[in-house]
Amino acid sequence: MNGELKELKLTINGKPYELKVKPQALLVDVLRKNLRLTGTKQGCLTSSCGACTIVIDGKAVKSCSILALQANGHEVTTIEGLADGDKLHPIQEAFIEHGAVECGFCTPGRVMSAKALLDENPNPTREEIREAMQSNLCADEGYVKYIEAVEIVVKKTQGGS
Amino acid sequence: MSKYSVIGTRVHRVDGPEKVTGNAKYTFDLVLPGMLYGKVLRSPHPHAKILKIDTRKAKRLIGVKAVITGKDTLGRKQGIWRRFPELCDEEILCREKVRYIGDPVAAVAAIDEDTAEEALDLIEVEYEPLPAVFDPLEAIKEEAPQVHDGVELNINVTRHIEWGDVDEAFKKCDHIREDQYKLCSQAHVCMETHDAVVSYDYGGKMTVWTSTQSSYYIQRLMADMTGLREGDIRVIKPTTGGGFGSKFELDSAQFCAAILSMKLCKPVKIVLNREEEFTATKRRTPMYYFLKLGAKKDGTLLAKEVRVITEGGAYTAMGATALYLTGFFSSFPYKYPNYRFDGYRAYTNTATTSAMRGFGAPQSTFVGESQLDMMAEDLGIDPIEIRRKNGMTPNYEVPGQAYIQSCGLHQCLDKIDAHIKERGKLPPNHGIGVSAYGFMSGGIFNWFDTPYAFSAAIVRINIDGKVDLFTGACEIGQGSDTTLSMICAEELGVKLEDIRIHAADTGICPVDLGAWGSRTTLMNGNAVKMAAADAKRQLLEFAAAKMGPNIVYDFDIKDQWIHLADRPERGISYFDIVKEAIRGKDGETIIGRGHYTPHRKGMISPAYSFGVQAAEVAVDPETGRYKLVNVTTAHESGTVINPVGIEGQLEGAIMMAGGYGYCEDQPMDEGKILNPSIADYKLIRSLDMPETEILEIDTYEPEGPFGAKEAGEGLTNPTAGAIGNAVYKAVGVRINDLPITPEKVLRALKEKQKKSK
Numbered sequence: 001m002n003g004e005l006k007e008l009k010l011t012i013n014g015k016p017y018e019l020k021v022k023p024q025a026l027l028v029d030v031l032r033k034n035l036r037l038t039g040t041k042q043g044c045l046t047s048s049c050g051a052c053t054i055v056i057d058g059k060a061v062k063s064c065s066i067l068a069l070q071a072n073g074h075e076v077t078t079i080e081g082l083a084d085g086d087k088l089h090p091i092q093e094a095f096i097e098h099g100a101v102e103c104g105f106c107t108p109g110r111v112m113s114a115k116a117l118l119d120e121n122p123n124p125t126r127e128e129i130r131e132a133m134q135s136n137l138c139a140d141e142g143y144v145k146y147i148e149a150v151e152i153v154v155k156k157t158q159g160g161s
Numbered sequence: 162m163s164k165y166s167v168i169g170t171r172v173h174r175v176d177g178p179e180k181v182t183g184n185a186k187y188t189f190d191l192v193l194p195g196m197l198y199g200k201v202l203r204s205p206h207p208h209a210k211i212l213k214i215d216t217r218k219a220k221r222l223i224g225v226k227a228v229i230t231g232k233d234t235l236g237r238k239q240g241i242w243r244r245f246p247e248l249c250d251e252e253i254l255c256r257e258k259v260r261y262i263g264d265p266v267a268a269v270a271a272i273d274e275d276t277a278e279e280a281l282d283l284i285e286v287e288y289e290p291l292p293a294v295f296d297p298l299e300a301i302k303e304e305a306p307q308v309h310d311g312v313e314l315n316i317n318v319t320r321h322i323e324w325g326d327v328d329e330a331f332k333k334c335d336h337i338r339e340d341q342y343k344l345c346s347q348a349h350v351c352m353e354t355h356d357a358v359v360s361y362d363y364g365g366k367m368t369v370w371t372s373t374q375s376s377y378y379i380q381r382l383m384a385d386m387t388g389l390r391e392g393d394i395r396v397i398k399p400t401t402g403g404g405f406g407s408k409f410e411l412d413s414a415q416f417c418a419a420i421l422s423m424k425l426c427k428p429v430k431i432v433l434n435r436e437e438e439f440t441a442t443k444r445r446t447p448m449y450y451f452l453k454l455g456a457k458k459d460g461t462l463l464a465k466e467v468r469v470i471t472e473g474g475a476y477t478a479m480g481a482t483a484l485y486l487t488g489f490f491s492s493f494p495y496k497y498p499n500y501r502f503d504g505y506r507a508y509t510n511t512a513t514t515s516a517m518r519g520f521g522a523p524q525s526t527f528v529g530e531s532q533l534d535m536m537a538e539d540l541g542i543d544p545i546e547i548r549r550k551n552g553m554t555p556n557y558e559v560p561g562q563a564y565i566q567s568c569g570l571h572q573c574l575d576k577i578d579a580h581i582k583e584r585g586k587l588p589p590n591h592g593i594g595v596s597a598y599g600f601m602s603g604g605i606f607n608w609f610d611t612p613y614a615f616s617a618a619i620v621r622i623n624i625d626g627k628v629d630l631f632t633g634a635c636e637i638g639q640g641s642d643t644t645l646s647m648i649c650a651e652e653l654g655v656k657l658e659d660i661r662i663h664a665a666d667t668g669i670c671p672v673d674l675g676a677w678g679s680r681t682t683l684m685n686g687n688a689v690k691m692a693a694a695d696a697k698r699q700l701l702e703f704a705a706a707k708m709g710p711n712i713v714y715d716f717d718i719k720d721q722w723i724h725l726a727d728r729p730e731r732g733i734s735y736f737d738i739v740k741e742a743i744r745g746k747d748g749e750t751i752i753g754r755g756h757y758t759p760h761r762k763g764m765i766s767p768a769y770s771f772g773v774q775a776a777e778v779a780v781d782p783e784t785g786r787y788k789l790v791n792v793t794t795a796h797e798s799g800t801v802i803n804p805v806g807i808e809g810q811l812e813g814a815i816m817m818a819g820g821y822g823y824c825e826d827q828p829m830d831e832g833k834i835l836n837p838s839i840a841d842y843k844l845i846r847s848l849d850m851p852e853t854e855i856l857e858i859d860t861y862e863p864e865g866p867f868g869a870k871e872a873g874e875g876l877t878n879p880t881a882g883a884i885g886n887a888v889y890k891a892v893g894v895r896i897n898d899l900p901i902t903p904e905k906v907l908r909a910l911k912e913k914q915k916k917s918k
Contacts, residue, residue: 048839051352
């Protein structure tokens with residue numbers, strides 16, 4: 001059942017990695033178990049909750065929905081790659097400042113969805129934010145503050161540019 | 162200048178930075194050296210005798226370290242209602258009989274999850290299927306199969322509440338309505354599923370890391386079930402990904418990991434997968450509701466009679482409390498002079514029903530507020546007016562039950578009235594429905610039979626002025642770490658960043674009953690405030706000795722400045738006094754202690770919060786589909802300690818309570834839940850969220866810390882009722898069984914058309 005280990009080369013948070021993985025291993029498991037990058041969460045394994053969202057080549061991807069080997073040669077960003085040392089990413093700062101955090105289990109996935117959205121479209125409308133976030137499920141926070149936090153980032157970056 | 166420096170300010174959550182960076186460590190993330198991974202084998206039958214379990218093949222699989230069944234346990238049964246042994250009915254690992262699809266029968270520990278999973282397939286269980294019963298109305302019939310031996314008519318718990326003379330009062334009513342409702346189940350859907358890491362060592366000590374709402378309950382129940390002493394079990398709650406009522410009973414992850422670890426003296430981790438989370442943990446209690454309501458012509462409510470039969474599922478759990486509370490909250494938030502409740506909880510061969518956010522009150526509020534709107538319509542009275550006429554007021558005694566001190570219900574009604582008028586004339590097929598509600602600030606009842614104070618806290622001041630706050634309160638996302646740190650900082654006169662909170666670790670924190678029944682802000686808050694006041698008093702003694710003012714002066718601390726209360730400019734730095742005080746006490750740190758147990762506050766809760774919600778829907782009469790356009794809530798919870806926290810609680814509550822009214826359900830076929838995945842279980846997502854607005858009403862609760870009371874669960878109560886009333890206003894149909902799905906609306910519209918032809 002385990003099969004032969006296969007070679008996987010990819011970039012994670014700007015660093016090149018070479019490792020051997022089971023061909024059937026999901027990317028989320030390789031990130032969390034092999035590499036101990038436990039900031040990426042996992043809530044369903046059926047690609048429906050969004051807690052495992054990461055960014056691959058600029059796109060938000062649910063890391064439980066692809067095999068690790070499918071990420072071969074690609075550029076992966078996880079929640080661990082966002083802060084610069086102890087300086088938080090503006091999205092992370094906005095989440096804290098606006099109180100868009102409760103139990104926090106879905107938070108890394110949401111931050112990553114927001115990052116993919118803003119990298120692609122730095123000036124989204126509220127509706128576009130809601131749409132981009134619809135795959136990130138949250139049981140306790142009700143989405144409102146979260147969407148507003150992304151709007152705050154948009155406003156701040158516009159003010160700065 | 163505000164009376165307070167910390168309370169009521171918009172602070173950042175103390176756990177925010179760890180959570181937004183993914184650095185917060187959940188039980189789900191924990192790995193210990195030598196740790197094994199466990200999996201649980203569950204019954205595929207709703208009701209069956211276990212004839213034989215053969216674990217030999219599983220044990221032989223390479224990588225498997227242990228396989229356990231009910232025979233490896235002491236054979237004891239657990240329950241939250243510990244005062245009543247007959248209600249402690251759940252073995253967790255079944256020995257002779259399984260009672261629902263998902264009941265655990267065996268567990269495996271192996272070197273990794275895949276191996277453990279593979280081993281489950283090798284365990285051979287021989288069952289003798291028994292006739293099963295799924296509906297509580299069927300379960301209470303003479304001929305129904307018995308879920309538990311010796312339990313007559315499968316009636317697990319009954320509750321009776323009565324005051325006044327109901328039968329006489331109905332004779333005096335001008336109008337009486339009788340209505341029936343059927344209320345669905347709801348899953349908690351915590352983002353972090355139930356999980357535990359348990360490490361039992363050769364010295365006979367056990368440590369449990371687990372996602373829980375009550376470290377103390379888990380410690381106590383684990384002691385009951387394993388025979389270990391309470392003090393030999395340390396339960397630590399790491400960062401926790403949600404609870405909502407699902408995580409304060411001992412569960413299969415915790416118990417099976419513990420038994421496996423005790424066999425191996427190695428740490429064992431068990432994480433339930435999402436399907437197990439849906440099918441084999443507890444859920445909201447489905448209920449059949451029979452209501453009779455009588456009023457005078459002018460809308461004065463004279464009598465209410467309530468009969469409820471709840472689907473208990475296989476075990477008691479906290480379902481008995483849900484039954485009691487749905488009975489009490491059926492009288493809320495109105496002054497019924499005559500009231501009677503009879504509730505029955507029936508065992509069925511379905512997954513156990515128990516506590517979920519609102520704890521029986523979302524059910525009673527939906528049915529009560531729906532019926533009240535119909536009563537108002539029958540009498541030709543405005544819905545707001547009938548609520549004004551009968552609504553509770555401050556210092557009201559619910560006869561023989563409860564004493565309500567602060568109550569802002571009438572101000573909330575005024576605000577919602579103004580809001581509805583402001584919305585003006587609505588487009589066609591739009592409607593606004595209102596729903597009024599109340600909820601408790603923690604339960605007074607002690608069926609768990611703890612000998613300890615309900616809440617306690619310790620405050621320790623270190624030489625550098627930093628404060629360690631120890632509390633058993635469980636942060637599960639609701640923000641208790643932040644709120645309690647704020648209360649501590651305010652009382653002690655220091656800044657929020659001076660506080661470091663240590664919570665929910667039974668090895669170092671005082672006992673607390675946990676995060677349920679909206680008890681944390683009031684009960685823990687009072688304990689924390691008392692502990693901080695105790696520490697503060699010790700500092701002030703030193704300050705008084707050092708400054709030597711006239712004896713008539715009082716001292717206070719604010720913003721790290723110890724000063725004469727009436728002459729704030731005359732003072733001394735908090736940090737200087739801390740250093741001197743510790744030196745003066747021969748090096749002993751300053752330690753303050755606090756505790757809280759409600760006394761002489763009736764039978765339910767020391768305080769109640771109130772609110773009124775208006776929901777606006779837009780219905781498409783062609784399809785029955787409707788959209789939640791706007792949900793506006795006028796709400797009072799005493800002094801607001803943490804305004805950002807309350808906003809989050811409210812918005813989250815609308816998502817959960819809206820889901821209860823609109824789309825969430827757990828349909829079953831012969832006891833099998835048909836939608837056990839997030840893909841199939843419909844939840845409200847960001848695109849479905851309505852506009853939300855909060856209208857905060859000022860009240861002050863004398864029993865609460867700084868005047869604060871509940872703000873967590875009560876907000877889950879009104880939404881389903883408001884939606885139901887709104888759909889009626891929009892298109893004139895009433896749906897009496899939740900959830901109010903487009904399909905049911907369309908069917909009702911067609912019925913209505915047929916009748917009018």
